[in-house]
Amino acid sequence: MSKPLSIGVAGLGTVGAGVLKLLAENGDIVAARAGRPVTVGAVSARTKGRDRGVALDGLRWHDDPVALAADPGVDVVVELIGGSDGPARALVEAALAAGKPVVTANKALLAVHGAAIAEMAEARGVPLAFEAAVAGGIPAIKGLREGLAANRLKRVAGILNGTCNYILTTMREQGREFGDVLEEAQALGYAEADPSFDIDGVDAAHKLAILAALAFGRPVDFGAVHVEGIREVTAMDIAFAGELGYRIKLLGIAGRDEAGISARVHPCMVPVAAPIARVDGVFNAVVAEGDFVGRVMLEGRGAGAGPTASAVVADLIDIARGRHTPVWGGALDAAPAVAMERHRGAYYLRLMVLDRPGVIADVTGILRDQAISLESMLQRGRAPGEAVPVVLTTHDCEEAAMRAALDRIAGLDAVLEKPALIRIEAL
Numbered sequence: 001m002s003k004p005l006s007i008g009v010a011g012l013g014t015v016g017a018g019v020l021k022l023l024a025e026n027g028d029i030v031a032a033r034a035g036r037p038v039t040v041g042a043v044s045a046r047t048k049g050r051d052r053g054v055a056l057d058g059l060r061w062h063d064d065p066v067a068l069a070a071d072p073g074v075d076v077v078v079e080l081i082g083g084s085d086g087p088a089r090a091l092v093e094a095a096l097a098a099g100k101p102v103v104t105a106n107k108a109l110l111a112v113h114g115a116a117i118a119e120m121a122e123a124r125g126v127p128l129a130f131e132a133a134v135a136g137g138i139p140a141i142k143g144l145r146e147g148l149a150a151n152r153l154k155r156v157a158g159i160l161n162g163t164c165n166y167i168l169t170t171m172r173e174q175g176r177e178f179g180d181v182l183e184e185a186q187a188l189g190y191a192e193a194d195p196s197f198d199i200d201g202v203d204a205a206h207k208l209a210i211l212a213a214l215a216f217g218r219p220v221d222f223g224a225v226h227v228e229g230i231r232e233v234t235a236m237d238i239a240f241a242g243e244l245g246y247r248i249k250l251l252g253i254a255g256r257d258e259a260g261i262s263a264r265v266h267p268c269m270v271p272v273a274a275p276i277a278r279v280d281g282v283f284n285a286v287v288a289e290g291d292f293v294g295r296v297m298l299e300g301r302g303a304g305a306g307p308t309a310s311a312v313v314a315d316l317i318d319i320a321r322g323r324h325t326p327v328w329g330g331a332l333d334a335a336p337a338v339a340m341e342r343h344r345g346a347y348y349l350r351l352m353v354l355d356r357p358g359v360i361a362d363v364t365g366i367l368r369d370q371a372i373s374l375e376s377m378l379q380r381g382r383a384p385g386e387a388v389p390v391v392l393t394t395h396d397c398e399e400a401a402m403r404a405a406l407d408r409i410a411g412l413d414a415v416l417e418k419p420a421l422i423r424i425e426a427l
């Protein structure tokens with residue numbers, strides 16, 4: 001067997017320790033598939049003495065992770081620190097500058113600086129691999145860039161954040177409100193103490209920006225992603241969605257059409273019968289639509305030590321074998337980004353209105369003025385003089401028209417709360 005591939009691992013937290021554990025337990029099959037052993041030569045983390053549940057004896061320790069790039073005994077740098085800047089970025093740039101292949105799980109870094117980092121890697125012909133950065137253990141990047149390489153992709157979408165999917169699933173199954181379920185998820189360790197990155201859709205948007213770049217062959221453009229989270233989803237809307245034959249999921253959706261490339265993350269109503277509607281709990285899914293293959297869906301665990309380590313080590317096996325795919329999969333697409341105002345689709349609208357004559361006529365009049373046609377309307381209960389929910393679903397219309405209508409509807413005297421708006425997606 002040829003010379004071992006020696007790796008330097010920066011970050012020994014959930015993922016870093018997971019990688020060391022996987023290499024210790026599955027070293028034999030990794031070596032067989034890589035054509036040579038993959039060994040850990042050096043490591044770096046913040047706190048040297050911490051017990052990480054994995055043996056670090058005999059490994060070189062660097063207090064400064066950037067030193068891994070210059071360590072002559074390190075062939076490949078594995079960046080598992082996290083964060084879009086700071087030591088993670090410094091290490092990745094130093095490694096590429098030194099001509100060392102990089103494996104990273106860092107979606108924040110790639111979403112924000114991916115275009116420049118990829119350019120650096122391509123210019124030097126150095127592998128930059130990041131399977132673990134999108135949807136954890138799901139081989140989404142390999143699937144898109146290699147398995148579907150023969151297709152023009154029209155759309156790539158997915159459930160890209162396990163925390164949000166867990167919260168929405170629990171709200172639906174137990175009829176509970178968002179804040180209550182979030183608190184429980186934090187207590188169980190499914191949500192961070194500061195959950196905003198997850199629940200405001202930023203983490204999903206990081207991953208979508210990477211997927212869109214791969215699917216449509218263009219540099220990562222995180223700024224072009226429209227982002228909404230799940231804070232405003234209520235138990236009432238989840239129940240109405242069920243009555244209408246939908247489930248509410250936080251989806252990332254990137255599409256390519258004549259107008260250009262659109263990328264958006266927001267809560268969506270998807271038909272109960274759609275495969276993605278049944279992806280529940282902490283599971284993630286990635287759906288791709290190609291012109292020859294049709295629709296493909298991959299489902300699996302999007303986070304956790306085991307699934308993420310599985311993706312990191314798959315990248316290491318490719319590098320050990322000398323398999324090197326260009327970062328964005330070939331020629332770049334110069335199509336413009338399409339603004340969210342230009343989005344066309346169907347909408348669910350839920351209003352809390354005073355139960356009195358004429359209110360529905362006012363609402364439907366405003367929708368008519370914006371050329372928005374209704375698909376269905378549902379009003380529950382009679383409570384003269386009190387607030388009742390009214391649910392409307394529309395046929396396809398333009399986002400800008402819907403927003404203009406919503407502003408006027410929210411201003412009606414009889415509309416008592418901020419209207420709830422959820423986009424309906426056929427997937």
Ligand SMILES: NC(=O)c1ccc[n+]([C@@H]2O[C@H](COP(=O)([O-])OP(=O)(O)OC[C@H]3O[C@@H](n4cnc5c(N)ncnc54)[C@H](OP(=O)(O)O)[C@@H]3O)[C@@H](O)[C@H]2O)c1
Binds near residue numbers: 083305
């Ligand atoms: N966790 C997941 O399920 C998952 C899934 C997909 C992708 N990712 C990505 O994987 C990366 C790592 O995530 P994680 O969950 O493993 O994070 P984590 O548990 O917080 O671990 C981070 C590690 O980085 C080390 N570190 C932090 N600052 C450092 C510095 N200045 N110098 C050296 N080491 C430093 C920490 O050292 P100490 O241990 O000494 O504090 C720790 O070992 C992130 O980019 C994350 O987005 C994670």
